[in-house]
Amino acid sequence: MTHVVRRVLGPAATPSRLHAERSAAILGIALGVAFGTCFVTGVLSHLIQEPPGWFLWTSRPAGLYRVTQSVHVATGVASIPLLFAKLWVVYPKLFAWPPFENVAHLVERVSLLPLIGGGLFELFSGVANINQWYPWPFNFRTAHFAVAWITIGALIVHIGAKWATTRSALSRGRPPPEPDAKRDALDRRRFLLGVFGTSGLVTLLTVGQTLRPLERLVLLAPRRPNVGPQGFAVNRSAVEAGVVETARRPDFRLTVEGRVARPLRLSLDEVRALPQHEATLPIQCVEGWSTSQRWRGVRVRDLLERAGANPDAEVRVESLQQRGAFASSELNRWHAHDRDTLLALDVDGEPLHIDHGFPLRLIGPNRPGVMQTKWVTRLMVT
Numbered sequence: 001m002t003h004v005v006r007r008v009l010g011p012a013a014t015p016s017r018l019h020a021e022r023s024a025a026i027l028g029i030a031l032g033v034a035f036g037t038c039f040v041t042g043v044l045s046h047l048i049q050e051p052p053g054w055f056l057w058t059s060r061p062a063g064l065y066r067v068t069q070s071v072h073v074a075t076g077v078a079s080i081p082l083l084f085a086k087l088w089v090v091y092p093k094l095f096a097w098p099p100f101e102n103v104a105h106l107v108e109r110v111s112l113l114p115l116i117g118g119g120l121f122e123l124f125s126g127v128a129n130i131n132q133w134y135p136w137p138f139n140f141r142t143a144h145f146a147v148a149w150i151t152i153g154a155l156i157v158h159i160g161a162k163w164a165t166t167r168s169a170l171s172r173g174r175p176p177p178e179p180d181a182k183r184d185a186l187d188r189r190r191f192l193l194g195v196f197g198t199s200g201l202v203t204l205l206t207v208g209q210t211l212r213p214l215e216r217l218v219l220l221a222p223r224r225p226n227v228g229p230q231g232f233a234v235n236r237s238a239v240e241a242g243v244v245e246t247a248r249r250p251d252f253r254l255t256v257e258g259r260v261a262r263p264l265r266l267s268l269d270e271v272r273a274l275p276q277h278e279a280t281l282p283i284q285c286v287e288g289w290s291t292s293q294r295w296r297g298v299r300v301r302d303l304l305e306r307a308g309a310n311p312d313a314e315v316r317v318e319s320l321q322q323r324g325a326f327a328s329s330e331l332n333r334w335h336a337h338d339r340d341t342l343l344a345l346d347v348d349g350e351p352l353h354i355d356h357g358f359p360l361r362l363i364g365p366n367r368p369g370v371m372q373t374k375w376v377t378r379l380m381v382t
């Protein structure tokens with residue numbers, strides 16, 4: 001790293017002059033904002049997928065989750081150069097002797113372990129996840145979620161401990177009139193510009209996976225959202241889900257049962273004969289990519305009404321897929337009764353491809369892609 005810094009800023013740019021409190025403070029603030037944003041958007045994503053009793057996720061605005069999860073992944077990616085630069089700036093202090101001066105200092109130093117370890121783990125596991133690479137035996141979501149809390153706890157302790165130092169490092173007015181002070185400030189500025197520039201660049205080369213105007217710049221994102229059958233991506237194919245045979249069976253039936261007055265059992269032709277509705281809605285994958293399509297199908301609320309369900313009924317949407325996170329999803333009362341929540345038969349004017357959920361897939365506003373259940377066979381009203 002020192003070698004790289006010297007090459008970029010010139011031989012006079014000694015690391016000691018760049019390991020300044022001011023650089024650490026600026027990078028710390030940027031990382032605090034980035035990790036805070038990741039934490040809030042990540043916890044929101046968790047609440048949407050596993051809602052506790054007090055949490056009711058709205059179905060409007062239709063693209064809100066698209067924004068929050070895209071921000072989560074983009075901010076996480078932007079944090080990678082920031083975290084490594086910050087570690088490089090402060091590493092001489094990490095090995096300072098004596099290791100602590102008093103009890104408060106000891107607590108602050110101990111909190112660095114979960115902060116650095118947790119930060120590195122979150123970034124590594126997040127990047128591995130968006131590449132669908134799981135080189136570990138544990139569940140990604142459980143671990144990423146738990147470590148997020150530990151990291152944020154340690155970050156709060158760290159901010160508390162460094163508040164005064166940060167303020168004084170940033171509030172220093174003009175540099176003292178030492179001969180090297182001006183050059184130091186210039187080197188520092190160039191170093192920080194380089195770090196923020198790298199952070200901006202990696203984000204720019206990734207964010208086109210969800211931001212259409214930047215689509216052509218997608219060089220680092222693992223997924224092209226517009227590549228796949230019918231012109232958009234697939235996360236789990238029919239083969240992977242083990243539904244190729246069952247989805248194509250001529251005796252396929254959609255059933256609506258549970259807390260209803262008149263259970264329904266409909267063939268595909270009968271579903272097609274019901275009033276159809278169109279909506280343009282996004283699929284926002286939890287892994288950061290998104291795509292928007294024109295869908296056509298039956299409104300879930302029309303099916304519920306036909307079956308005589310309560311006007312505030314909630315629904316479990318079940319797939320032909322037998323196991324895994326994609327096998328079913330819940331529609332709370334807002335999502336179940338939204339005018340655009342459909343069991344889609346067609347996309348962009350064609351019958352759904354089997355990898356997109358033929359014969360029927362759930363598509364609704366403001367939901368993670370993992371909750372847009374494919375190969376739907378049953379609505380269980382609760």
Ligand code: HEM
Pocket residue numbers: 035036038039041042043045046047049072073075076077122123124125126127129130141142144145148151152286287288
């Ligand atoms: C490069 C960095 C990161 C990437 C690419 C990333 C990616 C992801 C992805 C794809 C998910 C959705 C997982 C799923 O629902 O299947 C997620 C969830 C989450 N992320 Fe990150 N993340 C990153 C950094 C962070 C950081 C720094 C924090 C907090 C300090 C964080 C906190 C969370 C939380 C709390 C969740 C919710 C987990 C759950 O649903 O149980 N992430 N992240």
